[in-house]
Amino acid sequence: xxxxxxxxxxxxxxxxxxxxxxxxxxxxxxxxxxxxxxxxxxxxxxxxxxxxxxxxxxxxxxxxxxxxxxxxxxxxxxxxxxxxxxxxxxxxxxxxxxxxxxxxxxxxxxxxxxxxxxxxxxxxxxxxxxxxxxxxxxxxxxxxxxxxxxxxxxxxxxxxxxxxxxxxxxxxxxxxxxxxxxxxxxxxxxxxxxxxxxxxxxxxxxxxxxxxxxxxxxxxxxxxxxxxxxxxxxxxxxxxxxxxxxxxxxxxxxxxxxxxxxxxxxxxxxxxxxxxxxxxxxxxxxxxxxx
Numbered sequence: 001x002x003x004x005x006x007x008x009x010x011x012x013x014x015x016x017x018x019x020x021x022x023x024x025x026x027x028x029x030x031x032x033x034x035x036x037x038x039x040x041x042x043x044x045x046x047x048x049x050x051x052x053x054x055x056x057x058x059x060x061x062x063x064x065x066x067x068x069x070x071x072x073x074x075x076x077x078x079x080x081x082x083x084x085x086x087x088x089x090x091x092x093x094x095x096x097x098x099x100x101x102x103x104x105x106x107x108x109x110x111x112x113x114x115x116x117x118x119x120x121x122x123x124x125x126x127x128x129x130x131x132x133x134x135x136x137x138x139x140x141x142x143x144x145x146x147x148x149x150x151x152x153x154x155x156x157x158x159x160x161x162x163x164x165x166x167x168x169x170x171x172x173x174x175x176x177x178x179x180x181x182x183x184x185x186x187x188x189x190x191x192x193x194x195x196x197x198x199x200x201x202x203x204x205x206x207x208x209x210x211x212x213x214x215x216x217x218x219x220x221x222x223x224x225x226x227x228x229x230x231x232x233x234x235x236x237x238x239x240x241x242x243x244x245x246x247x248x249x250x251x252x253x254x255x256x257x258x259x260x261x262x263x264x265x266x267x268x269x270x271x272x273x274x275x276x277x278x279x280x281x282x283x284x285x286x287x288x289x290x291x
Contacts, residue, residue: 011074015044015088018081021073023234033069036061038235040069040085042207048085052078123260125251130261134246141244142228142269147276149200152178153192153225155217156203157210162259163230163266164204170270176277181216190226192216197224202269204230205238217241230262238252245289 012018029037039059040047047055056063061290070081087094146152152171154164164180171178181188203217214237221227221241229242232249239245246265250258 012084015084018073018084018154025073026234029072030168032061032065033072034235035059035162036065036069038233041233041235044085044088047082048088091148107255115254119256119258122251122253122256122258126249126258126261127264129251130248130264134248134265138244138246139268139272142246143272143276144276145226145228145244146202146269147198147273147280149198149226150177151195151199152273153175153195153199153201154178154180154221155192155201155213156182156205159257159259160185160204160210160213160230160262163262164202166263166266167202167270170267174270174274176270176273188212188216189219192220193222195220195225197226199225201227201236202230204266205236206248207234207236209237215237230265 012021016278019041022041026034026037036056036059043058046058050058050064053062056066061109066078066081070076070078072079075081154167156164161182164182168178168180179191179194181191183191192201201217203213203219205213205217209231217227217229217238218241221243226243227238227241229236229238229245230248231238231245232247233239234247236245239247248265251260252258
């Protein structure tokens with residue numbers, strides 16, 4: 001009889017199962033294994049394309065650490081683990097090729113049409129993925145935190161900035177007190193010092209994470225200000241300091257990542273917060289009061 005316990009470990013054979021397994025085990029992983037696992041989830045294409053040496057260099061670990069991670073997860077070796085990332089890439093490529101084939105069959109396809117189709121496909125994939133992974137309980141928890149805040153601080157830099165720019169517009173129209181942390185004269189650290197535990201913050205950042213966004217969010221959390229984070233991985237530094245966080249993995253086209261799913265979330269949050277506050281202060285609608 002084979003008593004090897006590894007024989008009975010269910011080894012993930014698709015990317016989503018692997019991702020879930022890594023997230024479940026991250027707290028118990030040794031530091032170096034957790035480091036390379038975080039890199040793998042944040043840069044799956046690099047894992048699929050890279051060599052052991054290049055991946056180890058990019059994730060700042062020894063090549064042997066990649067093998068240790070593979071064994072820790074139940075794989076025969078790193079090439080076995082890497083095959084999951086390559087299969088993910090193959091499935092994504094085939095799906096995109098099918099879209100292009102459909103477009104070509106419809107006639108009139110050209111370079112511009114292909115480009116537009118590619119970005120639309122990436123946006124659609126991002127939104128569908130978020131719909132499947134973001135639970136309503138997480139959204140409700142975030143709305144609970146933000147609706148109770150005196151002031152909502154909005155933190156995002158670089159590619160994430162459009163999210164807070166839109167929320168600034170929405171909050172202004174909905175009469176929700178907020179402060180976007182994006183000063184042209186560089187006083188962002190001083191701006192967040194006004195926040196108290198009665199306030200809350202929304203921080204958005206994706207790999208490679210903006211250092212200023214991380215430091216500001218971590219500083220707020222350390223002072224008892226609840227942070228709602230929008231980020232791309234359970235290993236994100238934002239997730240570590242957030243009271244509540246959304247994992248939004250945006251698809252890309254030709255190396256340009258979509259913001260479609262994140263923007264949908266940024267549009268939904270202000271409306272949900274306004275509605276929660278309206279119901280709290282005015283539990284009956286005008287129609288109900290008339291009846």
